[in-house]
Amino acid sequence: MELMPALLFLQSMLAATWRMATPIIYAAVGEVFTERSGVLNIGLEGIMLIGAFAGYSVAYETGNLVLGLLAALVSGLLSGLIFAIFTVSVKANQIVVGAAFNMIGMGLSAFLYRTIYSQSGRVLSLQPFRPLDIPGLSDIPFLGEVLFRHNIMVYGTVVLVVLAAFVLYRTAFGLSLRSVGEHPKAADTTGINVPATRYVGVLIGAVLAALGGASLTLAYSDQFVEGIVTGRGFIALAVVVFGAWSPWGAFWASLLFGSFYALQLRLQAMPEVLIPYQFLQALPYLATLVVLISLTRRARAPRALGVPYP
Amino acid sequence: MEDYLVRMENIYKSFPGGVQANRGITLEVRPGEIHCLLGENGAGKTVLMSILYGLYKPDSGTIYYKGKKLDIHSTKDAIANRIGMVHQHFMLVPTLTVAENVVLGQYPAWKVINDMDKVHERIRAMSDEFGLDVDPAKIVQDLSVGEQQRVEILKALYHGADLLILDEPTAVLTPQESEHLLKFLRDLANRGLTIIFITHKLEEVMQVSDRVTVLRDGKVVGTVNTSDTNPRELARMMVGREVLMELKKAQTEPGKVIFLVRNLRVKDARGLEVVRGVSFEVREREVLGIAGVSGNGQTELALALAGLIEGEFDEMRLDGQLITKRDLQRLHRLGMAHIPEDRQKMGLILPFSVAENFVLKTYRDEPFARRGFLRFDAIRDYTRSQVSKFSIRVGDIEEEIAHLSGGNQQKVVVARELDRQPRFLLVNQPTRGIDIGATEFVRQQILAERDAGAAILLISADLEEIFALSDRILVMFEGRFMGEVPPDPALIEQVGLMMAGKTVQVSD
Ligand SMILES: Nc1ncnc2c1ncn2[C@@H]1O[C@H](COP(=O)(O)OP(=O)(O)OP(=O)(O)O)[C@@H](O)[C@H]1O
Ligand SMILES: [Mg+2]
Numbered sequence: 164m165e166l167m168p169a170l171l172f173l174q175s176m177l178a179a180t181w182r183m184a185t186p187i188i189y190a191a192v193g194e195v196f197t198e199r200s201g202v203l204n205i206g207l208e209g210i211m212l213i214g215a216f217a218g219y220s221v222a223y224e225t226g227n228l229v230l231g232l233l234a235a236l237v238s239g240l241l242s243g244l245i246f247a248i249f250t251v252s253v254k255a256n257q258i259v260v261g262a263a264f265n266m267i268g269m270g271l272s273a274f275l276y277r278t279i280y281s282q283s284g285r286v287l288s289l290q291p292f293r294p295l296d297i298p299g300l301s302d303i304p305f306l307g308e309v310l311f312r313h314n315i316m317v318y319g320t321v322v323l324v325v326l327a328a329f330v331l332y333r334t335a336f337g338l339s340l341r342s343v344g345e346h347p348k349a350a351d352t353t354g355i356n357v358p359a360t361r362y363v364g365v366l367i368g369a370v371l372a373a374l375g376g377a378s379l380t381l382a383y384s385d386q387f388v389e390g391i392v393t394g395r396g397f398i399a400l401a402v403v404v405f406g407a408w409s410p411w412g413a414f415w416a417s418l419l420f421g422s423f424y425a426l427q428l429r430l431q432a433m434p435e436v437l438i439p440y441q442f443l444q445a446l447p448y449l450a451t452l453v454v455l456i457s458l459t460r461r462a463r464a465p466r467a468l469g470v471p472y473p
Numbered sequence: 474m475e476d477y478l479v480r481m482e483n484i485y486k487s488f489p490g491g492v493q494a495n496r497g498i499t500l501e502v503r504p505g506e507i508h509c510l511l512g513e514n515g516a517g518k519t520v521l522m523s524i525l526y527g528l529y530k531p532d533s534g535t536i537y538y539k540g541k542k543l544d545i546h547s548t549k550d551a552i553a554n555r556i557g558m559v560h561q562h563f564m565l566v567p568t569l570t571v572a573e574n575v576v577l578g579q580y581p582a583w584k585v586i587n588d589m590d591k592v593h594e595r596i597r598a599m600s601d602e603f604g605l606d607v608d609p610a611k612i613v614q615d616l617s618v619g620e621q622q623r624v625e626i627l628k629a630l631y632h633g634a635d636l637l638i639l640d641e642p643t644a645v646l647t648p649q650e651s652e653h654l655l656k657f658l659r660d661l662a663n664r665g666l667t668i669i670f671i672t673h674k675l676e677e678v679m680q681v682s683d684r685v686t687v688l689r690d691g692k693v694v695g696t697v698n699t700s701d702t703n704p705r706e707l708a709r710m711m712v713g714r715e716v717l718m719e720l721k722k723a724q725t726e727p728g729k730v731i732f733l734v735r736n737l738r739v740k741d742a743r744g745l746e747v748v749r750g751v752s753f754e755v756r757e758r759e760v761l762g763i764a765g766v767s768g769n770g771q772t773e774l775a776l777a778l779a780g781l782i783e784g785e786f787d788e789m790r791l792d793g794q795l796i797t798k799r800d801l802q803r804l805h806r807l808g809m810a811h812i813p814e815d816r817q818k819m820g821l822i823l824p825f826s827v828a829e830n831f832v833l834k835t836y837r838d839e840p841f842a843r844r845g846f847l848r849f850d851a852i853r854d855y856t857r858s859q860v861s862k863f864s865i866r867v868g869d870i871e872e873e874i875a876h877l878s879g880g881n882q883q884k885v886v887v888a889r890e891l892d893r894q895p896r897f898l899l900v901n902q903p904t905r906g907i908d909i910g911a912t913e914f915v916r917q918q919i920l921a922e923r924d925a926g927a928a929i930l931l932i933s934a935d936l937e938e939i940f941a942l943s944d945r946i947l948v949m950f951e952g953r954f955m956g957e958v959p960p961d962p963a964l965i966e967q968v969g970l971m972m973a974g975k976t977v978q979v980s981d
Pocket of ligand 1: 513516561866876878879
């Protein structure tokens with residue numbers, strides 16, 4: 164009976180791990196596509212913020228969460244399109260454009276939020292996605308709580324990763340995408356449309372980043388807060404590297420971050436832990452980087468990453 | 474009208490920066506023939522073929538193919554019209570398998586790739602049928618250049634080709650591999666394929682082709698039947714003057730030992746020992762040639778001597794000074810110059826300009842820099858003089874060196890290294906991919922360095938080159954020396970046997 168509190172602690176931590184990892188999984192898996200096509204989008208943070216706000220705003224006004232997700236998707240498409248026009252067609256420096264996206268995302272979402280909501284005096288919370296208990300499975304002791312009592316955005320990550328790995332490694336499009344990131348000229352000589360392929364890579368990445376952002380406002384919490392993404396976009400960038408540019412790698416690396424985040428939340432809630440909460444909040448970011456750096460196999464980035472073509 | 478498969482009519486193509494690569498070229502190729510395209514570095518061969526393959530758009534001109542006017546907007550159109558091309562610089566994705574490279578770009582994007590077994594099957598069947606020895610499951614970056622070349626050819630054939638363009642396919646091959654390739658091309662032609670073949674080697678032209686078109690400065694000099702011509706005439710057409718096919722080599726007396734190494738062992742990237750304990754010395758006013766089929770450790774030998782990879786040795790001396798560890802700056806100061814084998818990867822920085830590449834090793838020194846500032850006038854003047862001395866074809870010396878033709882890129886490295894008046898010159902495959910005029914010039918320069926007192930180590934898979942330049946010849950096989958031979962033309966056959974690993978007594 165002595166074990167029970169420890170087990171309960173573990174159970175709630177593991178369940179929280181997956182929830183915490185969810186927004187990062189979306190963004191990181193998307194960025195895998197972008198980077199595999201040879202484009203580096205460091206603007207994830209900004210695009211996530213835009214998605215978070217667009218999703219929240221539409222869901223709040225219409226009372227329909229699905230419409231909210233759709234709005235986030237459209238905001239991702241538009242962001243991705245603009246990013247691709249600048250980086251693929253105009254061949255502007257990808258770092259600069261990405262940095263601009265982060266600033267625009269931050270500014271735009273904060274500005275809109277303030278003008279429309281923060282002073283409106285309305286109740287700003289919405290009814291987020293509820294946990295969907297899987298019948299039967301959710302009653303299994305321990306595992307039921309950890310795996311089968313989540314909301315749809317959390318379950319969605321597994322579908323996403325399976326699908327992403329399939330598209331990347333089993334379809335002609337995936338093959339083209341990977342070749343364009345490695346040796347665009349060779350891809351060109353086989354008749355592949357290099358810019359078009361990169362557009363698609365960027366769009367996939369931006370849409371998934373926006374959905375990841377929306378999962379924060381529509382599932383993880385129940386309203387928008389300025390800067391709600393709090394660096395998850397940057398963690399997603401690191402996760403892509405440590406996940407060796409593969410969807411499953413990104414998935415596991417995101418979960419690692421999620422576990423530190425969950426641990427940190429639990430520790431904050433414990434009165435006997437005397438560490439200032441600011442340090443605890445920094446813990447998941449630091450710990451993830453330390454663990455990933457020390458564990459990382461030597462994976463190589465796509466050879467043409469960040470290089471415009473032709 | 475029907476006596477040709479392709480007719481390229483009045484093709485013009487120029488590039489930003491003012492290079493006119495093609496100036497009204499008309500080329501006719503008959504069905505089933507092997508048509509050689511010959512011309513100096515930068516004559517416009519690659520550009521012309523890239524136009525036919527849909528990589529470049531001509532400024533003006535028309536292409537007729539199989540009796541009809543052909544509009545090619547992209548390589549997709551070329552492939553759809555059964556035109557295949559093997560590029561001068563391979564166009565394979567190194568991280569993919571052979572089979573993936575072969576099917577790349579051939580399916581609609583949404584297709585699920587679930588027939589890889591069949592693709593492997595078909596590649597194996599084709600590989601057997603044509604005797605290409607290609608394994609579809611291998612990752613391309615693990616293949617030797619020769620194998621990659623065969624993959625490129627198989628790729629073109631797999632897509633279905635009635636016209637196959639090969640851009641300097643033999644430049645990177647060993648003599649044996651080249652021989653095999655030429656036979657193979659003849660086979661293909663006998664099966665009805667039409668082949669356009671670019672090369673700088675006149676023997677190959679004479680051996681394999683039916684007709685030859687010679688280009689110079691973006692124009693056609695003429696088209697001749699191979700049976701009506703000879704290497705001397707072709708050389709004259711190419712260069713526009715009489716070319717010395719034989720070098721004058723003065724007798725010299727070797728002086729003191731400049732470079733020496735004892736028991737050198739080097740591992741390759743996979744950790745296998747590929748240089749297994751070699752010792753030699755090179756003297757003043759001497760060219761020591763190292764012959765051997767490429768892939769017998771020469772690459773690693775050169776890299777280790779140049780200080781670019783680690784090697785173990787009992788002793789190494791340069792100009793009397795003991796070398797103990799890898800220190801490129803010191804080797805450079807002691808007077809070592811190195812013309813590397815893979816010039817695109819090692820000798821040049823492709824996104825840099827021609828001028829910047831010329832001073833890559835000397836930009837810190839007078840007169841190119843003063844008090845830490847670069848002096849652009851000096852750099853430009855120097856570059857201009859070198860460009861004209863080595864007749865390097867370049868529109869503007871501020872242009873990215875990546876835009877130069879393959880052979881002209883090589884000339885830049887050769888010119889830069891030779892100009893430093895080295896004590897010890899390490900040369901690996903100095904004339905691979907360079908046209909005959911430039912080859913003649915580079916070889917003369919190497920001999921001039923020798924006569925001026927340099928010690929020269931020449932590594933080459935080209936036996937003719939080894940015999941023409943060397944004072945002594947060491948034959949390398951599987952990381953060891955099989956023996957030493959004097960450069961007596963009568964011994965070429967013996968050297969060939971030694972290169973294949975046979976122990977041969979050389980009687981003096
Ligand atoms: N993309 C490019 N931009 C600018 N100039 C170019 C470009 N491609 C080729 N050129 C120029 O066009 C000329 C012809 O080049 P091309 O590659 O056809 O020569 P080549 O006959 O194939 O020579 P080599 O035997 O050295 O391969 C050269 O002067 C080269 O510098
Ligand atoms: Mg060429």
